[in-house]
Amino acid sequence: MIIDAHQHFWSPEEVSYPWLTDEIAPVNRRFGPEHLAPLMTAAGVQATVLVQSADHRADTDAMLAIAERSAAVAGVVAWVPLDDADAAAEQLAELRRDPVVVGVRNLVHDRPDPDHVLLPAFLDGLRVLAAAGVPFDMVTSQLRHLEHVPSLSERVPGLRVVLDHLGKPPFRQGEDAWRAWEQLLARAAEDPLVIAKVSGLYPAPAGDPGWDVDEVRPAFEHAMSCFGPERLMVGGDWPISVLFGGYEKTWEVTQGLMRETSADERAALLGGTAVSTYRLDAQRLAAASASAVASEGSPS
Structure with a gap:
């Protein structure tokens, strides 16, 4: 079963996404499951992990509403206020009543302080996740x-x-930056509880589709050497990927990266790691698989 471990839905007319501006106009509009479904079918993807896109409850509620009606969504990485441990614990307990909630993310990369994740209050929030056995998606x-x-x-x-x-490899930023990234990724991988996503790997700037699998391959091969396939999972990063060639190109590159991997390695990268990391619900996975089969058999 192929699982896209990182995708988004949003509707800026209904929910606020402050980072969605006219500077990225092609994605500053509604993207819903009806838009993704044919792309998934064409790529052979059966299920997805839906990841938060804004640091507020409205985005999480919108994702859960979609997951309730979309069989393809096998898991949701939600938002809880990790800067407030008590509130985070309360919201997490409420959200986890639904087995589709499998992780938590905050947009820490947008905080003014690059060291925000080390603030005592935020660390207390992360301790709430650790105690609950819920993974933290770090962007x-x-x-x-x-x-x-x-x-x-x-x-x-x-x-x-x-x-x-993969912690955003610094493509086209020079040898020094690349070596620094390699070293930092290797250090991160020393902890067996750190898992990484092969997703969002765009060597070219937004709007420039002039990149290919060969430019991405060094980052993938380094990640494989650090983590191994059992701690890597692939994701399409849609609809951000629209800015870089689209869903089809992303999965063409992903499949290209897999050409030198074994069947067991591909099974982990394309689904197994996502299932074990997020502890995806077996019933939801079965429903996603059945829905994908039905979609493949539907007339075009």
């Missing part, structure tokens, strides 16, 4: 953020960290 936008992953492992024992987008 980065600079190497400084990636530096903190080993610190989280040390300060919050038992916390499972899912590193989104």
